[in-house]
Amino acid sequence: MDIDLDYERPNVETIKCVVVGDNAVGKTRLICARACNATLTQYQLLATHVPTVWAIDQYRVCQEVLERSRDVVDEVSVSLRLWDTFGDHHKDRRFAYGRSDVVVLCFSTANPYSLRHVRSMWYPEIKHFCPRTPVILVGCQLDLRYADLDAVNRARRPLAKPIKPSDILCPEAGHEVAKELGMPYYETSVVAQFGVKDVFDNAIRAALISRRHLQFWKSHLKKVQRPLLQAPFLPPKPPPPIFNIVEVPQSRGRGPEGLFCSPYCADVVFQLHNGHRVFAHKVYLATACSKFYDLFSLELSPLGANRAWGGSTVYENPLWATGADNHTMNLELDQEATIELLAGRAEQVPGKGRNGGGVHLGWGRGLSEWGRGFTSVHVGMIEDPLTQRERLMMVVEMEEQIQTEPLRAVLEYLYTGYLDQNRADLMQVANIAEALEVFDLRMMISNLMNKEGFMNQEITKAFHVRRANRIKECLSRGVFSDIVFKVDDGTVQAHKPLLIANCDWMVALFCGSFRESFAHEVSLPGTSCACLHTVLEYLYLGIFCLAPALNTVDLLVLANRLCLPHLKALTEQHAVDELLASYVQGDDIDGHVLHYLEMAQRTRVTLSGTAGPPCGT
Ligand SMILES: Nc1nc2c(ncn2[C@@H]2O[C@H](COP(=O)(O)OP(=O)(O)OP(=O)(O)O)[C@@H](O)[C@H]2O)c(=O)[nH]1
Numbered sequence: 001m002d003i004d005l006d007y008e009r010p011n012v013e014t015i016k017c018v019v020v021g022d023n024a025v026g027k028t029r030l031i032c033a034r035a036c037n038a039t040l041t042q043y044q045l046l047a048t049h050v051p052t053v054w055a056i057d058q059y060r061v062c063q064e065v066l067e068r069s070r071d072v073v074d075e076v077s078v079s080l081r082l083w084d085t086f087g088d089h090h091k092d093r094r095f096a097y098g099r100s101d102v103v104v105l106c107f108s109t110a111n112p113y114s115l116r117h118v119r120s121m122w123y124p125e126i127k128h129f130c131p132r133t134p135v136i137l138v139g140c141q142l143d144l145r146y147a148d149l150d151a152v153n154r155a156r157r158p159l160a161k162p163i164k165p166s167d168i169l170c171p172e173a174g175h176e177v178a179k180e181l182g183m184p185y186y187e188t189s190v191v192a193q194f195g196v197k198d199v200f201d202n203a204i205r206a207a208l209i210s211r212r213h214l215q216f217w218k219s220h221l222k223k224v225q226r227p228l229l230q231a232p233f234l235p236p237k238p239p240p241p242i243f244n245i246v247e248v249p250q251s252r253g254r255g256p257e258g259l260f261c262s263p264y265c266a267d268v269v270f271q272l273h274n275g276h277r278v279f280a281h282k283v284y285l286a287t288a289c290s291k292f293y294d295l296f297s298l299e300l301s302p303l304g305a306n307r308a309w310g311g312s313t314v315y316e317n318p319l320w321a322t323g324a325d326n327h328t329m330n331l332e333l334d335q336e337a338t339i340e341l342l343a344g345r346a347e348q349v350p351g352k353g354r355n356g357g358g359v360h361l362g363w364g365r366g367l368s369e370w371g372r373g374f375t376s377v378h379v380g381m382i383e384d385p386l387t388q389r390e391r392l393m394m395v396v397e398m399e400e401q402i403q404t405e406p407l408r409a410v411l412e413y414l415y416t417g418y419l420d421q422n423r424a425d426l427m428q429v430a431n432i433a434e435a436l437e438v439f440d441l442r443m444m445i446s447n448l449m450n451k452e453g454f455m456n457q458e459i460t461k462a463f464h465v466r467r468a469n470r471i472k473e474c475l476s477r478g479v480f481s482d483i484v485f486k487v488d489d490g491t492v493q494a495h496k497p498l499l500i501a502n503c504d505w506m507v508a509l510f511c512g513s514f515r516e517s518f519a520h521e522v523s524l525p526g527t528s529c530a531c532l533h534t535v536l537e538y539l540y541l542g543i544f545c546l547a548p549a550l551n552t553v554d555l556l557v558l559a560n561r562l563c564l565p566h567l568k569a570l571t572e573q574h575a576v577d578e579l580l581a582s583y584v585q586g587d588d589i590d591g592h593v594l595h596y597l598e599m600a601q602r603t604r605v606t607l608s609g610t611a612g613p614p615c616g617t
Contacts, residue, residue, distance in 0.1 A: 011220055012070075014079045015207045017200070018096050020122055021106030022114040023087030026140035026190065028054050030106065031082045033190045034200050035065050054084035073204045074224045080204060089121055097129035101207035104136050104199060109169045109187065110144040115177060123181055134206035135183045136227065138199050139174040143189040146235045171232075184227035194233050202227035256284060256415040256501050262386060264511040265496040267482055268296070268394045269382055270411075276404045279385055280411055281497035282394070283480040287470035288414040288463065291371060291437035296394065296480065298370075298377065300363035373399050373435040386511075389518070399435075406432045413441050417463040419456075421448070471498070471540050475533075483510075484521045490529045491521075494536055502539040505562045527558045535562065544570045552578075 019027045031054045058065040059081060069080045085096045097103070103126050107114035118137065126135055144152065145168050153162040171187060178185035184202060188195035205227050212221040254262070259281065266279035285292035364378025375397040382393040398407070405424040410432050413419050419429075419441060426445050433441040440459050447455045474480055478493030485492045499506035509516050516522045524532065530547040531554045537543055544567070546555070552575045559568040 012077045012079055013208060013211065013221075014081060015101045015204055016081045016083060016099060017102045017104055017203050017207070018083040018085065018093075018100045019104045019106060020085050020093065020096075020126070021087060021138075021140075022089075022108070022111070022117050025087065025106045025108040025111065025114045026188075027087065027106050028084055029190045030104075030138070030140060030188060030196065030199070031084050033188075033193075033196045034080075035068055035082055037068065053086060054082070056081065056083055071201075071204065073201050073208070076208055076220060076224060078204050078208070080200060082200075089117075093125070094129055097126070097133075100130050100133050101211065102134050102136065102203045103130065104138055104203055105183070106138045106140050107174070108141045108144075109139040109174070110141050110163045110167050112167060112169060112173075115139075115169060115173060118177055119181070132210070134210050135181070136199065136203050136206060137174060137178040137181070137183045137185045138195075139169065139171070139185070139187040141189060141191075142187040142194065142233060143191045144168065145170075186230045187233060189233075192233070192236070195230065198228075198230045202230075254501050254507055257412070259284075259497060259501045260412050260415045264386055264500055264507075265482065265517075266384065266393065267497075268396060270402075270407060271395055271397045272402060272404055272407070273398065273400045274404065277385075278404065278408055278411060279393075283471075283474060283482075283495045283497050284415045285411065286480060287467045287474060288417070289436070289438050292414070293470070295367075295371070295374070295377065295396070298365065300365050300377070300379065367396075371437070373402055373432065375399055387517075402432060402435070403428060410436060410438055410441060414438065417460050417467070419444055419448075468541055475536055475540055482520070485532055486521060486523045486525075487527050487529055487532055488525060492529050492532045492536070495540075498540045499536075503562060503564065505564075506539075527554060531555050531558050535559065535564070535567065538564070538567050544574075546574065 019031055021027050035054070035058065059069060069082075071078050071080060083096050083100070085091075085093050105118060105122050105126065107118050123135070126133070144163065149163050149165060149168075153160075156162070174187065175185050184206065186195055186199045186202065188199055190196065205224055208221055208224040209226060212218065212224060215221075254264070263279035263281065266281055268280050268282050268285070270278040270280065272278070282292070282296045286296050287293070364376060366376045367374035368376075377394060377396050379392060380395045381390045382395065383389070384391050403424075406428040409420060409423040409429045412423070413433075423429075426448065430442055430445040433439075433445065440463055444456045444459050447453055447459075474495065481493035481495055483494050483496050483499075485494055496506070496510050500510055508514075509522070511517060528551075530550045534545065534547055534550060534555060535558055537545055546552070552571055555571045556568060556575075559565075559571055
């Protein structure tokens, strides 16, 4: 097949560009990249060098090659004819050089000999055969400067001479020779697809400028510029470092036991007859025992004249004795009103409480008829044993027979599900457990006494299941909540005791001197309700359950902020698994993400073993 050539077209400058240089410097690949737009990966290239010459006949037989030869440079229409040559020094290239318009002289940036031969062999040869033809110097294979040479050498043909790091030439080496020989200098890589256009556009410019000198009447060559400087190559990003993820100690907070011993943020105090007080947290007791759940959910009545009692201000109410209940309120629901009143900031709270307002000095009620062990309950300003600041707490007066240590043993059991047999006389503990209706503890003690302690394992299991269910309920309904987090898309009610038992960050926030330790509302910008809810579930229950449509990046950020490395690792692993799943399904994944996936696979965090979920529940 013969194709129409451009020779006869008016104002189309046909340019013969001869490409010369040592064997295997990349001449043919460079020509193919321009003439055929052939792009190959490094490993395809490396494995396939056969000394070849790209046939000039291609312009006659291949329409695509002919079309790609046409170009417009500086408003001049050109048709570029590329002539490939043998690199062998002894071959005769006289025929190729004949009537050339520009010579592209190549060397390899990974072969110093090929650059040396530019000076010693190629330049003299060119000057001999075509002394007036402009020459352009090109450093090929520039990607090898940044490549992993071990991998490159492994992929090259078995007999190819390995490339040593000392073989790699810097750009200055090429520039120096080009300057000395008075040529423009360019670098290329067909792998990185860099510089191919630079080389041939500027080769065309050099040819056209030279032609303008000879054919000065050609006015359409007026705008041709001298060969331009090449923009520098931006080296590829180095491969990301491989991180060895060090096992970070889990942020475990105080733990329920620690919290009971140092009752930060206590919201209930048990007042004993002997004057002792035991501070505790409603959410722990209520989620472990129904009796306490009921106690803390009791409707309280507004009280009359106040009196000082046991260090706290008590609000006397003639209705206590009778248990009459015509003006009642639920402390949980009306805590805000209570705080206002008891802090002396409001005398009247219209609209607060079920009775729709009125002057109240406080709330309370008698308990002698409600349950054994308890005398009464009221709300009072109590000095916090740890911060020495007065805070609003529920005060539960206990009956005379309730002793401090056995009561502590019962309450501690309600925190941990564990009975410390050495803490008090077991019989006394059993009596109090029975009086306060902590029946599972009562049964545990019976088992111990009957030498059937092995049966207690089941009781402990049931304890934790029951507690987990009730905590879930508290979390979803905000029951016994004592802190509100303001996040970007709303508010989330939470429980300081559960937070500080399970997270050091929360310990710092609520148990220190930060303003937040006294606040009832804390701002947590940059996160969402769904995200915070997932974190709370993790902290309260040790479960990792992502809300639908939750952005895992947001969760990662929050886990990072709260210093929860295990939650972070779980989230990362979840994100990686999701990406892998979508990759398996054939979704397109960005190259960087793929790389990250591979990394994540390699450095996958072991989620079993020591780094377990928080221990609080
Ligand atoms: N990494 C890398 N290797 C290249 C590049 N261009 C060419 N090569 C390698 O160089 C070898 C020789 O390329 P050719 O284009 O055939 O070299 P040539 O100068 O035409 O060689 P002769 O035909 O022997 O004169 C190829 O097999 C590739 O291994 C490049 O841009 N980057």
